[in-house]
Amino acid sequence: MHVLQISATVCSFISLLLLLIALGSDYWININDVHTGLWRVCSQMGCVQIGMNLPDFFHTTRAFMLIGMIAGAVSFFALCATFFHFQLGSISQAKIAAVASLLAGLCVMIAMATFTGFSGADITYYGWSFGLGWASFPLYLITGFYYATRVFMLMGLIPGVVSLFGLSAILFQCHIRILSKAMTSAIASLIAGLCH
CATH class of the missing domain: 1.20.140.150 (Butyryl-CoA Dehydrogenase, subunit A; domain 3)
Incomplete structure (x- = not known):
């Protein structure tokens, strides 16, 4: 750093x-x-x-x-x-x-x-x-x-965590009511990729 x-x-x-x-x-x-x-x-x-x-x-x-x-x-x-x-x-x-x-x-x-x-x-x-x-x-x-870049890297952690929960929900067949599980993890992964 x-x-x-x-x-x-x-x-x-x-x-x-x-x-x-x-x-x-x-x-x-x-x-x-x-x-x-x-x-x-x-x-x-x-x-x-x-x-x-x-x-x-x-x-x-x-x-x-x-x-x-x-x-x-x-x-x-x-x-x-x-x-x-x-x-x-x-x-x-x-x-x-x-x-x-x-x-x-x-x-x-x-x-x-x-x-x-x-x-x-x-x-x-x-x-x-x-x-x-x-x-x-x-x-x-x-x-x-x-x-x-440093600020955006830190901001990328939040969507990354959401993406991790979305992927784990897909793996364990949990239900997400707002969006589909795949859509939630895809959007969060995209945002995390843009911020990183």
């Missing part, structure tokens, strides 16, 4: 780091000697801050990237808390980390797809910051699925 925790934490840290670098750097778009980020435009003459008078897709990209960064930080700190067995009420750190990672991945995907879709026709060269933004998206999903 420690291998799963360590790999999920490392993956969360890398995805958060990539997202922070993508947010803070100015190499989203490269056109000749000018490179642009979400916050500044830089050339050989220097850098100029980008104000608020921009197309809406810039604001959408900024907002979803910031929400993704916050969710990614929550995921990372929740994963770090699993090592110290820190409990926040009855809330599981694994569930917090999984939901926050999946939320961060969804927000980053929306931000990157919005930026790509609205700037794609005019842009000839995307920069490395843009690539790092896209790279953080699947890493957040991988981090979320690490712990979502």
